Amino acid sequence: MAASASKYDDNKHDAMEAWYMDESLEDHRLPHHLEPKDFVSSDQLKELGVLSWQLKAEDDDQFVIEVSPEKLPNYEINMKKFFKEHLHDKEETHYIAKGSGYFDVRDKRDCWIRIATKKGCIIALPAGIYHRFSLDRTNYIKAVRLFSVGGPFLTAYERPNEDLTVRKEYVEALMKKAHVDGHAAEAEAL
Numbered sequence: 001m002a003a004s005a006s007k008y009d010d011n012k013h014d015a016m017e018a019w020y021m022d023e024s025l026e027d028h029r030l031p032h033h034l035e036p037k038d039f040v041s042s043d044q045l046k047e048l049g050v051l052s053w054q055l056k057a058e059d060d061d062q063f064v065i066e067v068s069p070e071k072l073p074n075y076e077i078n079m080k081k082f083f084k085e086h087l088h089d090k091e092e093t094h095y096i097a098k099g100s101g102y103f104d105v106r107d108k109r110d111c112w113i114r115i116a117t118k119k120g121c122i123i124a125l126p127a128g129i130y131h132r133f134s135l136d137r138t139n140y141i142k143a144v145r146l147f148s149v150g151g152p153f154l155t156a157y158e159r160p161n162e163d164l165t166v167r168k169e170y171v172e173a174l175m176k177k178a179h180v181d182g183h184a185a186e187a188e189a190l
């Protein structure tokens, strides 16, 4: 997705915060910070292929997904589905129009990073990354799914699904990047 300076604030913005999660199985709508808190920067998320922007838009009447006990049909079933660890064979991109919610992603060591999004945030998860979605304690989010090819519908492949081509490609891209970064660090140290 191309970012233009007038509409998007690339990288650092206040519509999103991310942190490493604790292992507690308590209500997943709670923040689940580590003690002490361990925040994750947008540059660290970028290394996993997770991108986010802040859109300075006032107009919010085009949005398509509303998640709350009152607005989402089959709320309990769908929330369980969203919170089951899964991946997609396409990028998952949402613009958060109202409310807030958590997108959790796995890092390179397989630890959970919790990404707290709110109104104005655009978040793009790459195809092949394991992730899940939860509402927070406000119990409400209104989002529009952005897409380019193949329409807005996403198939969720629950973990484990290591043999899917899209998963292999994502893992390979992460490993390639780690290799390149390793060489860059070595070169810098010389």
Ligand SMILES: CSCCC(=O)/C(O)=C/O
Binding pocket: 065, 067, 082, 092, 094, 131, 132, 133, 141, 143, 154, 156
């Ligand atoms: C903002 S609700 C979107 C939930 C969803 O479809 C999904 O795949 C989450 O990972």
Ligand SMILES: [Fe+2]
Binding pocket: 086, 087, 088, 092, 131, 132, 156
């Ligand atoms: Fe998803």
